[in-house]
Amino acid sequence: MSHSARAATFVADAERTTWHDETLWFVRQKRDKAVYAVPEFQQLRELASQIKDHTLSRLDEYLQQFEAAARRNGVHVHWAADAQEHNALVLDLIRRHGATRIVKSKSMLTEECHLNPHLIGHGIEVIDTDLGERIIQLREEAPSHLVLPAIHLKKEDVGDTFHRHLGTEKGNHDPQQLTEAARQHLRAKFLAAEVAISGVNFAVAETGGVVICTNEGNADLGVNLAKVHIASMGIEKLIPRLTDLGVFTRLLARSATGQPVTTYTSHYTQPAEGREMHIVIVDNGRTQQLGRPDFRASLKCIRCGACMNTCPVYRRSGGHSYDFTVPGPIGAILSPNIDLKKHSSLPFASTLCGSCTDVCPVKIDIHTQLYKWRQVLAEAGEIPTAKKWSMKFMGRFLASPKAFGLGGKMARTGLRLLPYQLTHATAFNAWAVARELPEPPQQSFRDWYRETVR
Amino acid sequence: MRVALFIPCYVDQFYPQVGIASLQLLQKLGVQAHFPAQQTCCGQPLANSGCERDALPIYRHFVDTFHRYDYIVAPSGSCVYHVRQHFDKLAQTPEVQHVRAATYDLIDFITQVLGVTELPGRFPHKVGLHLSCHGQRGLHQANESEITPVRDGQLRRLLASLDGIELTELDRNDECCGFGGTFCISEAAISARMGQDRVQDHLRNGTTVLTGGDMSCLMHLQGLIRRRQLPLKVLHAVEILNGISC
Numbered sequence: 094m095s096h097s098a099r100a101a102t103f104v105a106d107a108e109r110t111t112w113h114d115e116t117l118w119f120v121r122q123k124r125d126k127a128v129y130a131v132p133e134f135q136q137l138r139e140l141a142s143q144i145k146d147h148t149l150s151r152l153d154e155y156l157q158q159f160e161a162a163a164r165r166n167g168v169h170v171h172w173a174a175d176a177q178e179h180n181a182l183v184l185d186l187i188r189r190h191g192a193t194r195i196v197k198s199k200s201m202l203t204e205e206c207h208l209n210p211h212l213i214g215h216g217i218e219v220i221d222t223d224l225g226e227r228i229i230q231l232r233e234e235a236p237s238h239l240v241l242p243a244i245h246l247k248k249e250d251v252g253d254t255f256h257r258h259l260g261t262e263k264g265n266h267d268p269q270q271l272t273e274a275a276r277q278h279l280r281a282k283f284l285a286a287e288v289a290i291s292g293v294n295f296a297v298a299e300t301g302g303v304v305i306c307t308n309e310g311n312a313d314l315g316v317n318l319a320k321v322h323i324a325s326m327g328i329e330k331l332i333p334r335l336t337d338l339g340v341f342t343r344l345l346a347r348s349a350t351g352q353p354v355t356t357y358t359s360h361y362t363q364p365a366e367g368r369e370m371h372i373v374i375v376d377n378g379r380t381q382q383l384g385r386p387d388f389r390a391s392l393k394c395i396r397c398g399a400c401m402n403t404c405p406v407y408r409r410s411g412g413h414s415y416d417f418t419v420p421g422p423i424g425a426i427l428s429p430n431i432d433l434k435k436h437s438s439l440p441f442a443s444t445l446c447g448s449c450t451d452v453c454p455v456k457i458d459i460h461t462q463l464y465k466w467r468q469v470l471a472e473a474g475e476i477p478t479a480k481k482w483s484m485k486f487m488g489r490f491l492a493s494p495k496a497f498g499l500g501g502k503m504a505r506t507g508l509r510l511l512p513y514q515l516t517h518a519t520a521f522n523a524w525a526v527a528r529e530l531p532e533p534p535q536q537s538f539r540d541w542y543r544e545t546v547r
Numbered sequence: 548m549r550v551a552l553f554i555p556c557y558v559d560q561f562y563p564q565v566g567i568a569s570l571q572l573l574q575k576l577g578v579q580a581h582f583p584a585q586q587t588c589c590g591q592p593l594a595n596s597g598c599e600r601d602a603l604p605i606y607r608h609f610v611d612t613f614h615r616y617d618y619i620v621a622p623s624g625s626c627v628y629h630v631r632q633h634f635d636k637l638a639q640t641p642e643v644q645h646v647r648a649a650t651y652d653l654i655d656f657i658t659q660v661l662g663v664t665e666l667p668g669r670f671p672h673k674v675g676l677h678l679s680c681h682g683q684r685g686l687h688q689a690n691e692s693e694i695t696p697v698r699d700g701q702l703r704r705l706l707a708s709l710d711g712i713e714l715t716e717l718d719r720n721d722e723c724c725g726f727g728g729t730f731c732i733s734e735a736a737i738s739a740r741m742g743q744d745r746v747q748d749h750l751r752n753g754t755t756v757l758t759g760g761d762m763s764c765l766m767h768l769q770g771l772i773r774r775r776q777l778p779l780k781v782l783h784a785v786e787i788l789n790g791i792s793c
Contacts, residue, residue, distance in 0.1 A: 101735075101737075104736045135694065471598050484596050487601070491608075492587065492604035497587040524731065528742075
C-alpha cells in the first residue's frame with residue numbers, strides 16, 4: 094500500500110487530523126521559541142553538522158577507538174551485522190543470565206530490529222518503560238513518532254487502553270491519574286527486572302561511554318536496578334570526544350521538544366561492582382547508506398523528530414502512514430535504503446517545501462535527498478506505470494514549442510466546451526476531488542503577445 | 548540590457564493576465580522585456596516526479612531559447628529555483644552556466660537587479676501573502692520561521708510600500724500550501740487538506756485578497772476557494788504591483 098492510500102485513511106477523520114496537526118505544530122512552536130533564544134543556534138547547527146560529517150568520514154577508526162576504550166572500562170562489546178544477529182545476540186545474553194523479565198527504555202534501533210516480538214516469541218517478558226512506548230506496546234502498535242511514539246492517540250484512547258490492560262476505571266481519561274496508574278504498574282516491573290535494555294543517543298569514541306537522554310528517567314531506573322545492562326546502538330551514534338557532546342545536547346532537546354536540555358542526560362561508562370554492561374553495535378544497512386554519496390548525510394540524524402513536527406505532510410498523515418520504523422521526512426530518506434520497492438512511495442510523500450532541512454539540527458539536506466531518491470526510484474522502475482509514460486510524453490511535448498502551443502489551445506478549448514461533469518469527473522481527475530479547475534481564458538499569453546506586441 | 552520574459556507553461560495557458568502584468572510592470576520600470584516565442588516550460592513537473600532524464604530535452608530547449616539574453620525573468624520562484632538548482636544535470640557549458648545564473652524571479656529581479664524598494668500605487672485591501680516554499684526557502688526571498696522570528700522579505704516590503712494596503716499576520720507564516728507539483732495529484736487527500744488549512748489561516752486573520760509570487764500555489768488555493776465559494780480574491784503579486792484595482 095502506498096503512503097497516499099494510508100494517508101487518505103488518516104486524513105478522512107478530519108477532527109483527529111486537526112488535533113494531530115495542531116499538537117505537533119505546538120511542539121514546533123515550542124522549538125522555535127527555544128531556538129530563537131539561543132543567538133548562536135545556527136553556528137551550533139553548523140558545528141554539529143561538521144562533527145557528524147567528520148565522524149562519518151572515518152567511522153571505522155572511531156568505532157575501533159570506541160570499542161577499545163569500552164573494553165578497557167570493563168564493558169562487553171558485541172557487533173551485529175543485521176537485525177537478526179542483533180536479536181540473537183541479545184537473546185543469548187539474556188539466556189546466559191537465566192533471565193525472563195526484561196525492562197527496555199526507548200530505543201528506535203530495537204524497534205527497527207523487531208526485538209520485542211523476537212524475545213516474546215522465546216518466552217521472555219519485555220516491558221517498554223517509556224510511557225508512550227508502553228501505551229503503544231499494550232495496544233500492539235508501532236511508534237508513530239521518534240520522540241512522541243503515542244502522539245497519534247488522544248487521552249481518551251489511552252484511558253480505554255489502560256482500562257483494558259491495567260484495570261483503571263472505565264471512562265477515566267484524566268492524564269494525571271493515568272500516569273499514576275502507569276507509574277505503579279511500571280514500578281513493579283522495574284523492581285522485578287533482571288536485565289535492562291536501552292538505546293544509545295551518543296557514543297563517545299574517546300571514552301568508550303554511552304549517553305542516554307530521557308525525560309522520564311526510565312532508562313536510569315531500569316539500568317540501576319537490573320544486574321545486566323544491554324545497550325543497543327547503530328554505528329552512526331558515535332561522536333569523537335566528550336567535549337563534542339555539549340554541542341549535541343544543546344541541539345537535541347531544543348529541536349525535539351523545545352526544552353533547553355532533556356530532563357535526564359545520563360552517562361554510562363562502566364558497570365557497577367558485580368554488574369555487567371554490554372554494548373551491541375549494529376550495522377543493519379547503515380554501511381550501505383554510508384556508501385551512497387547522495388544519501389550518506391542521512392546518517393547524521395540524531396533522532397530529534399523536529400522534521401516530523403514541522404512537516405506539513407506528516408502532521409496530516411500520521412506516523413503510521415509511513416509504515417517504517419522512522420517515519421516522516423527523515424524516514425522517507427532512510428527507508429528506501431532498506432527496501433526500495435516497499436518504500437517507493439515515501440520520497441514522494443512530500444511537497445519538497447524544505448522546512449525539514451531548515452529545522453534539522455545537524456543540517457541534513459532532507460528535501461534534496463527526497464528529490465534524489467525520486468530520480469533513483471524512477472530509474473529503477475519503481476514509480477507507477479501511468480506516471481512513467483505520461484512523463485515520457487510530457488518530455489516530448491514540452492520540448493516542442495509547436496506541440497505545446499497547439500496542445501495548450503486544445504486543453505483550454507476542451508475545458509471551456511466540455512460539460513463540467515466531464516472535466517471535473519473525480520474518477521480520472523484527482524485535482525477535481527477538492528478543487529475547481531482554473532477558468533480557461535480565450536487567449537494564452539503567447540497569443541496575446543503575438544497580436545499585441547508585434 | 549537584454550531581458551527575456553519566461554512565462555511558465557501553465558501561466559501562459561491559464562493566467563495570461565499574470566504574463567501581461569509582468570511585461571507591463573517591467574516596462575514601467577524602464578525594462579523592455581522580450582518574450583521569445585519558442586519557449587515552453589522549465590521541466591520541473593517531470594523532474595519532481597523522478598523523471599529528470601525525460602526532462603533533459605526540455606532543459607536543453609530552455610537553454611537554447613534563453614542563453615542569448617542578459618537576464619531571464621519569470622513570475623514564478625518555483626520555476627526559477629528549478630532552473631538554478633536542477634539544471635546541474637546538463638553538461639555545464641558556458642551557455643548553461645549563464646542561464647542558471649541569469650534566471651531571476653520577477654520580484655528578485657525588481658529588487659536586487661533594478662534596486663527598486665518601493666512602488667507607487669494604492670491598494671486599500673487586507674492582503675494575505677502566500678510565499679511559495681521554493682521562493683522562500685529555495686531562493687531566500689524571505690526570512691524563514693525555522694531560523695528567525697523576524698518577518699521580512701522583498702515582496703513583503705514591495706507590497707507594504709503601496710498606499711492603503713494592510714498585510715495579514717498569519718498564525719503559520721510560511722506553512723506550505725500543499726500544491727507540490729504532481730504531489731497535488733499523487734497525494735490528493737493530504738494536498739487538499741493542507742490547502743484548506745492554509746486558506747482558513749488567511750480567512751481567520753482577515754485576508755480579503757490572497758497573493759503571492761507563484762501562480763502554482765495560487766492556482767491550487769484558488770481551486771479550493773472556488774469549490775467552497777469562500778470570500779477570498781486571488782491575485783498574483785505582480786498584478787497588484789502593476790496597479791490592478793479591485
